[in-house]
Amino acid sequence: MKDDPTHTTNISLELVEAAQGFAAIGSEPRLEVLLALVRAGPGGLNVGDIQKRLDMPASTLTHHLRFLAAAGLIEQTKDGRSIRNLAAFERIEELAAYLLRECCVDQSGSTPVGGSHDHAR
């Protein structure tokens, strides 16, 4: 019982996914893109909007959006001839939760839940 694939909303992220998520926001331009989307709220922003706000070449922006999407931090839906980008709040929260969960291990002195994450080696 290491991970339950039947759950869509995963409670705990795997290390690999967490690392990918952190890498995605571990770049200033990408973090700025994500924050712009977060601030834009449920309506999101299309690529052109982001481009204007951050003054970034379209091809560069596409490159970064691909990273964010691959890490599950944004969702992209086609809307006419433009692409609507939405911040994936759940994933952001999962990343925060991952950090907090790991952070408190061994500090309070007890294992918080069940040994959910891969230890060993």
Added chain:
Amino acid sequence: MKDDPTHTTNISLELVEAAQGFAAIGSEPRLEVLLALVRAGPGGLNVGDIQKRLDMPASTLTHHLRFLAAAGLIEQTKDGRSIRNLAAFERIEELAAYLLRECCVDQSGSTPVGGSHDHAR
């Protein structure tokens, strides 16, 4: 009053520092190193210990430790002929807080605190 250098415990991270922190844990080997330190607790681990646990060449490990230290995610103190590495729990929490703070902006519909982070452009 944007940032108070007299405070050791900074309340809010700048975007640049946050991105650096996320980049530091945005690599599987580095995230594993940090988790090992977190699990080791207040005693920390020296480089050799980490090396054995993760089975990683010393020079590679040093490389990653430098990243983590630069991002403020670990603290290194000399202890005899070995180096004691400690997880910087505060910084980890700051990163989590950064995510949660940004995540909730515009979602609840109101600006949470004062416009603490750089908007605009």
Added chain:
DNA sequence: TTCATATTTCGATATTTCTAGAATTATCAA
């Protein structure tokens, strides 16, 4: 269809990061 807009793909270059062996420095012990 023709034109304009929105975005991606392509291609090319620059830079960074990853990895790890070899050499070096530092420290303690005998």
Added chain:
DNA sequence: TTGATAATTCTAGAAATATCGAAATATGAA
């Protein structure tokens, strides 16, 4: 001092990322 241990620095090739202009693709409007 000599020897062993701990860690870093040096070096370098491979791989990944970053940046961005130009060309291509897709869609909607006239």
